[in-house]
Amino acid sequence: GQQVMQIPQYQHVQEGEDFTTYCNSSTTLSNIQWYKQRPGGHPVFLIQLVKSGEVKKQKRLTFQFGEAKKNSSLHITATQTTDVGTYFCMFSGGYNKLxxxxxxRLAVHP
Amino acid sequence: DVKVTQSSRYLVKRTGEKVFLECVQDMDHENMFWYRQDPGLGLRLIYFSYDVKMKEKGDIPEGYSVSREKKERFSLILESASTNQTSMYLCASIPRRGQGNTGELFFGEGSRLTVL
Known part of the structure; x- marks a missing residue:
């Protein structure tokens, strides 16, 4: 079935350093979403990308959707301790299949 | 605000016990999901329901069943709990959309189940 590979599994950074996580699919995606889960919390929606080559920004977060719609990235500029958590990508693999x-998992050292 | 409420944040059960995990959403969403989350394995879909009394198996349905008698409520049932079902269980809901435009998935706070 459809799968997406997300890398890296873990990332440790010093506060102020940048961070990037990548999602790669072997098939073309109709859209992709990103979620953040704080330690002890539940996943919370960040953004959805739909168009080929789309780039969206939310303050220090930049989200990209590849031209071929097979990959996506989330980049955080100048990480802060509040960025700690696990970042997930998600896509729709068909009607109701997510x-x-x-x-x-991002760790930020002060 | 959309709210997805899970009945218990923490449960401790014994092997062989029957376990009910309840989930209620207040935004009239058609689709509801149960995931389990384990370190290193991400979120794995157990079951989902796209309408009242309708259900479909996800990737790991073995050992679980579900019930959707009312639109707002989706229950996960462990008929005979086992230690390998110790996990975090997350319920989620989303309104019905056309294919390719999924919309935002709303999660409950999670239920951490320990089976002894």
Missing amino acids: IFGAGT
Whole structure:
């Protein structure tokens, strides 16, 4: 079935450093979403990308959807301790079938 | 605000017990999901329901069943709990959309189940 590979699994950064997580699919995606889960919390929706080559920004977060709609990235500029958590990508693999990446766990050292 | 409420944040049960995890959403969403989350494995879909009394198996349905008698409520049932079902269980809901335009998935706070 459809799968998405998300890398890296873990990332440790010093506060102020940048961070990027990637999701890659072998098939073309209709859209992709990104979620953040704080430690002890539940996943919370960040953004949805639909168009080929789309780039969206939310303050220090930049989201990209590849031209071929097979990959996506989330980049955080100048990380802060509030960015700690696990970031998931998710896409719709068909009607009502939602597929998550394994997640990237971000640790930020002050 | 959309709210997805799970009945218990923490449960401790014994092997062989029957376990009910309840989930209620207040936004009239057609689709509801049960996931389990384990370290290193991400979120894995157990079951989902796209309408009242309708259900479909996800990727890991073995050992679980579900019930959707009312639109707002989706229950996960462990008929005979086992230690390998110790996990975090997350309920989620989403309104019905056309294919390719999924919309935002709303999660409950999660239920952490420990089976001894």
